[in-house]
Amino acid sequence: MKSRNLIALLITAAFAFIILQAFTINPAAGEITLNKFGRADINNRTASRYLNKNVNSENEEVIFQESKNLESGSANIVTSVVANYRSFDTLGEITVLFLAAAGIGVILNLKKSGKKKFADRDSSLILNTGIKFLFPLLLLAGTYIFVYGHLSPGGGFQGGAVIATAFLLKMISDNKFEIKESNITLVESAAGILFVGLGLYGLVTRGAFLENFMATGTVGQLFSAGIIPLIYLAIAFKVGAELTNIVKNLIEA
Amino acid sequence: MLNFLEEWSFFGGSILLIFIGLYGVLSRKNMIKILISLGLMDTGVNLLLVALGYVEAANAPILNSVIQSNANAFVDPIPQALVLTSIVIGTAVLALGLALVIKIYDKYSTLNISEIRGLKW
Numbered sequence: 001m002k003s004r005n006l007i008a009l010l011i012t013a014a015f016a017f018i019i020l021q022a023f024t025i026n027p028a029a030g031e032i033t034l035n036k037f038g039r040a041d042i043n044n045r046t047a048s049r050y051l052n053k054n055v056n057s058e059n060e061e062v063i064f065q066e067s068k069n070l071e072s073g074s075a076n077i078v079t080s081v082v083a084n085y086r087s088f089d090t091l092g093e094i095t096v097l098f099l100a101a102a103g104i105g106v107i108l109n110l111k112k113s114g115k116k117k118f119a120d121r122d123s124s125l126i127l128n129t130g131i132k133f134l135f136p137l138l139l140l141a142g143t144y145i146f147v148y149g150h151l152s153p154g155g156g157f158q159g160g161a162v163i164a165t166a167f168l169l170k171m172i173s174d175n176k177f178e179i180k181e182s183n184i185t186l187v188e189s190a191a192g193i194l195f196v197g198l199g200l201y202g203l204v205t206r207g208a209f210l211e212n213f214m215a216t217g218t219v220g221q222l223f224s225a226g227i228i229p230l231i232y233l234a235i236a237f238k239v240g241a242e243l244t245n246i247v248k249n250l251i252e253a
Numbered sequence: 254m255l256n257f258l259e260e261w262s263f264f265g266g267s268i269l270l271i272f273i274g275l276y277g278v279l280s281r282k283n284m285i286k287i288l289i290s291l292g293l294m295d296t297g298v299n300l301l302l303v304a305l306g307y308v309e310a311a312n313a314p315i316l317n318s319v320i321q322s323n324a325n326a327f328v329d330p331i332p333q334a335l336v337l338t339s340i341v342i343g344t345a346v347l348a349l350g351l352a353l354v355i356k357i358y359d360k361y362s363t364l365n366i367s368e369i370r371g372l373k374w
Binding site: 004005007008009011012015016019020023034035036037038039040042045046047050051052061062063064065075076077078081082086089090093096097099100101103104107108151152153155157219220239246249250253 | 260264276280313314321328329334349351353356
């Protein structure tokens with residue numbers, strides 16, 4: 001085999017040897033180590049504080065449609081981790097996505113090139129008709145996913161990705177479908193300002209950035225969980241607009 | 254044999270994906286193949302993270318009308334929250350990489366990295 005492939009194989013083997021050492025450690029008594037598959041000990045991890053919703057309070061049990069005014073009233077526990085307990089990391093993730101979208105806009109440099117789009121011929125009849133039927137349904141599905149983000153699997157990122165897929169399909173199938181880039185940037189900036197504004201309002205009135213300043217209500221209702229639905233609204237619009245912008249730039253390059 | 258597969262297939266499969274992706278990034282010459290291998294490494298890492306939080310015979314960490322209180326066994330929700338972020342960042346990296354590949358192809362008219370002047374690998 002060629003020398004370059006052999007060197008790549010040797011580097012991968014060295015890396016594999018180092019990583020697989022993690023599975024051969026014998027812990028001393030009481031030390032935490034890598035668990036065997038399926039035997040994660042939840043009660044020794046911080047996940048038990050998130051599952052019982054008692055990070056800052058003394059709560060012990062959470063019952064669907066009955067527990068009121070908990071510290072994070074969302075029935076979907078992954079949502080309460082992403083958008084309430086660790087929402088600062090979500091702000092960092094939004095920043096990374098914004099950086100990627102801005103970087104693509106700068107690299108592709110579309111205003112000066114002025115080339116023709118690659119999709120200058122008409123798409124087929126099946127594609128056209130199918131996507132005319134699917135476009136509003138996809139928008140509805142994406143909206144449902146982020147509105148019910150605190151009650152069922154889903155949330156802002158997933159809903160935003162589905163909405164961006166709807167716009168991508170429309171751009172592929174229809175040559176005359178145009179979204180102005182200034183409109184996309186307007187939606188994205190407004191959603192980002194909403195997210196940071198919610199955080200600053202929590203800082204000013206309650207003392208912590210992005211603290212949940214609204215009443216959390218009953219676990220399991222649609223209007224519950226404080227500011228989590230608002231955060232997911234901002235995230236869905238921002239992610240949808242950014243992914244649409246990325247796709248539009250890649251199609252027009 | 255079946256016990257061994259049950260116990261190691263999730264960890265082993267994810268780690269195998271990571272190593273296949275690493276080998277692909279190091280040894281392939283087509284730029285699109287390098288990007289695909291990078292995506293494969295991202296997938297392997299995400300699968301490994303989620304597999305580390307699995308509790309046997311437990312439910313997904315969502316309260317609904319069937320699983321009504323947190324006295325039931327739930328899997329660990331924290332690796333799933335980390336993987337949400339990781340998937341989005343993987344998408345952003347791949348999109349930026351594809352934009353760079355488009356510009357390189359416009360300038361050099363080839364996707365083979367050995368033919369681009371100045372590169373010795």
